[in-house]
Each structure stands twice: as structure tokens, then as C-alpha cells.
Amino acid sequence: xxxxxxxxxxxxxxxxxxxxxxxxxxxxxxxxxxxxxxxxxxxxxxxxxxxxxxxxxxxxxxxxxxxxxxxxxxxxxxxxxxxxxxxxxxxxxxxxxxxxxxxxxxxxxxxxxxxxxxxxxxxxxxxxxxx
Amino acid sequence: xxxxxxxxxxxxxxxxxxxxxxxxxxxxxxxxxxxxxxxxxxxxxxxxxxxxxxxxxxxxxxxxxxxxxxxxxxxxxxxxxxxxxxxxxxxxxxxxxxxxxxxxxxxxxxxxxxxxxxxxxxxxxxxxxxx
DNA sequence: GGCGGTACTAACTTCCATGCCAGTACCTTA
DNA sequence: TAAGGTACTGGCATGGAAGTTAGTACCGCC
Numbered sequence: 001x002x003x004x005x006x007x008x009x010x011x012x013x014x015x016x017x018x019x020x021x022x023x024x025x026x027x028x029x030x031x032x033x034x035x036x037x038x039x040x041x042x043x044x045x046x047x048x049x050x051x052x053x054x055x056x057x058x059x060x061x062x063x064x065x066x067x068x069x070x071x072x073x074x075x076x077x078x079x080x081x082x083x084x085x086x087x088x089x090x091x092x093x094x095x096x097x098x099x100x101x102x103x104x105x106x107x108x109x110x111x112x113x114x115x116x117x118x119x120x121x122x123x124x125x126x127x128x129x130x131x
Numbered sequence: 132x133x134x135x136x137x138x139x140x141x142x143x144x145x146x147x148x149x150x151x152x153x154x155x156x157x158x159x160x161x162x163x164x165x166x167x168x169x170x171x172x173x174x175x176x177x178x179x180x181x182x183x184x185x186x187x188x189x190x191x192x193x194x195x196x197x198x199x200x201x202x203x204x205x206x207x208x209x210x211x212x213x214x215x216x217x218x219x220x221x222x223x224x225x226x227x228x229x230x231x232x233x234x235x236x237x238x239x240x241x242x243x244x245x246x247x248x249x250x251x252x253x254x255x256x257x258x259x260x261x262x
Numbered sequence: 263g264g265c266g267g268t269a270c271t272a273a274c275t276t277c278c279a280t281g282c283c284a285g286t287a288c289c290t291t292a
Numbered sequence: 293t294a295a296g297g298t299a300c301t302g303g304c305a306t307g308g309a310a311g312t313t314a315g316t317a318c319c320g321c322c
Contacts, residue, residue, distance in 0.1 A: 022174045025195035028252035029245075036248065037168035039280085043153045055299055064156035066281055071300065080255045091288055092298045102251065109247055113240045114160075117167065120233065121159035124211045170309085186269055197311060202270065222318055223268045 035080055036106060040065050040073040045099070046114055048083065049107035052098035082106060166211055167237060171196050171204040176230070177245055179214065180238035183229035213237060 023029050035041055043062040047053060053061070059070055074097060077083040082103035088094045099107060154160050166172055174193040178184060184192070190201055205228060208214040213234035219225045230238060 021194050022178050022192050023194065023249075028256040029249045032248045032252045032255050033173060033245065034170065036244075037170075037173060039165065042164060042168060047153050056297085061153050063154065067300070068282085068302090069280065072280090082255075087299090092290085093288085093300080095299065102255075106244075106247065109240075109244045113167075113237075113244060114164065116237065116240055117163045118154075118160045120236075121163045124163050124213075124233075125159040187267080198270075199272090199312085200310065203310095218269090223320085224270080224318085226269065 032080065035076055036082075036110070038073065038076075040069050041077065042110065042114065044070070044073055044077065045082065045103065045107050045110055048097060048099045048103070049111055052096050055095050055097070058097060077103070163211065166207055167213075167241070169204065169207075171200050172208065173241065173245065175201070175204055175208065176213065176234065176238050176241055179228060179230045179234070180242055183227050186226050186228070189228060208234070 036045065040062060043065070044058060047058055047061040055070070058074075059065060059067070062070065065073075074083060074085070078085055081100055084098055084100050084103075086096045086098075088096075167176065171193060174196070175189060178189055178192040186201070189205075190196060190198070193201065196204075205214060205216070209216055212231055215229055215231050215234075217227045217229070219227075
């Protein structure tokens with residue numbers, strides 16, 4: 001078998017921490033991973049990967065998200081420096097959300113993952129493995 | 132800025148579903164995404180991406196996982212056709228887990244994501260964005 | 263003989279993410 | 293005047309994820 005991590009991203013090989021244990025419990029990586037792999041985190045990053053969007057637009061695109069979770073998730077992602085918030089002091093309020101540079105980096109990795117999930121979802125759910 | 136979704140996986144662009152709504156709520160993609168982005172799902176897939184491993188080895192590598200969650204997660208991933216289980220009828224019991232072909236496909240996308248999280252974790256947690 | 267390791271399953275409990283609802287402040291349209 | 297849209301915040305409820313504990317069956321080690 002020659003499928004290995006090396007095929008994927010030569011400059012992105014998993015670091016030292018992996019040799020002998022995936023991650024120390026409670027290390028920053030775990031926290032960050034939790035944020036970006038959270039149910040709504042993924043969807044929102046994904047939606048924003050296609051460009052700046054307003055609050056209400058995000059609500060519609062991340063179908064099923066409640067206002068509370070949208071606010072909470074956006075706040076987390078903003079604190080993590082992945083999303084930037086631009087509020088315009090107009091009435092009615094208008095707030096635009098977009099990805100930061102770091103956010104784009106992330107979404108570049110996230111998008112193929114989600115695409116893969118989308119493409120394989122039916123097979124997987126129907127229990128049709130090829131192997 | 133040249134980081135865009137197009138740079139990543141030309142054949143993996145996000146499909147039609149995305150234009151106008153990330154995913155329908157309750158569609159298979161959501162379910163699969165939940166499995167593979169689950170707290171322990173990620174860690175286990177990651178650990179297995181480095182090759183076949185036994186139960187007890189996985190316990191140690193995914194630091195902090197309880198036996199219950201390990202069993203549960205492995206069962207889910209096995210049902211999804213991402214992990215294969217080989218039990219040897221020896222005493223004491225010996226069970227080896229490895230990724231299926233589909234599992235490797237996934238891990239190839241997951242590994243760079245996790246690597247990114249690892250590399251950026253400190254910056255993110257300390258709130259030091261560069262932008 | 264008793265402890266520990268291997269690979270689990272099952273029951274009970276706890277806790278946090280999420281959901282649901284209500285409220286805010288201002289404007290527009292009917 | 294009343295309803296509805298915009299962008300939120302906060303409280304309470306709950307369900308599912310996760311943790312805890314115990315039990316199983318067999319063996320090797322000391």
C-alpha cells in the first residue's frame with residue numbers, strides 16, 4: 001500500500017506530536033479542531049468560502065442553523081481570527097462576514113473534504129462499500 | 132490573494148448543492164460529515180492513517196478516549212466503510228484496525244487539515260492574527 | 263491465587279452543544 | 293397601527309454525546 005500522508009501535502013506532513021500519540025489531550029490543537037469541525041463551523045466556513053455574506057444570507061445558506069448558534073459560531077470563528085465581521089452603522093443594520101486570510105487557508109483544506117463527503121455520502125449511508 | 136478553492140482539488144470543486152445553500156438539512160452529507168468530523172472520529176482516522184493498529188494501541192494514541200467512545204466510533208466508521216476490523220481468534224484476543232481504500236481517500240484530505248490545525252493552533256488560541 | 267492485560271458490552275449518569283422562545287431597537291411597508 | 297425585516301442577546305429546556313463503572317472470558321506472570 002502506497003497511500004500515505006506523504007502523497008497529500010509534502011509541506012503539511014503531520015508533525016512530531018503524531019509519532020506515538022495523535023495529540024496530547026487538552027492541547028490547543030484539540031480546541032482549534034473542535035471549533036473548525038463543529039457542526040455549524042464547517043457549514044459556515046464553507047458558505048463564506050464563496051465570498052462575503054450578510055447575516056441573513058448565512059442563515060439561509062447554512063440551512064437549519066438557529067440564530068443563536070449562528071451568532072455563537074461566528075463569534076468563535078471571529079475570535080479565532082478566521083472570520084472578519086464588518087458592521088455598518090446603517091439602519092436597518094447591515095453586517096458582512098467574510099473569511100480572513102487564515103480563514104481562506106483553512107477553507108482551502110475544508111472544501112475538498114466536504115466535497116468528498118458529499119460525493120461519497122450516498123454510498124456510505126447505503127452501506128455499499130467497494131472493498 | 133491566490134488561495135482559493137480552485138487551487139486545491141480541481142476535480143473536487145463543491146457541487147451544485149452549494150449554489151444557494153450549503154447543504155439541505157438532514158441530507159446524507161450532513162450525517163457523513165458529522166461522523167468524520169466528530170471529536171474522536173478525526174483522531175482515530177488520523178491515527179489509522181499511519182497504518183494498521185490494534186485496539187489498545189489506538190486507545191493510547193487517541194489520548195483521552197474512553198473505551199466506550201473508542202468502540203462506538205470504530206463501529207460507526209466500520210459501518211461507514213472507512214475502517215476495517217480484523218479479529219483474530221486467538222487468546223488473548225487480538226483485533227487489528229486499518230483504513231479501507233475509502234478510508235485512505237478520506238484521510239488524505241483529513242491529514243492536511245489536522246496538520247494545519249496543529250501548526251496554527253498556538254497563534255489562534257493566543258489571539259494573534261496576522262491580518 | 264491474584265493481579266494485569268486484551269477486547270469488548272451494557273447500564274447509569276453527567277454535561278454541554280444545540281434548540282426554542284422571547285425580547286430589543288429601529289425602520290419600512292401596508 | 294400593525295406587521296415584518298435586520299441583527300442580534302439572553303434564558304430555559306433537552307437530547308445526544310460523552311464519561312464512569314462494572315462485568316465478561318481467557319490467559320500469562322509472579
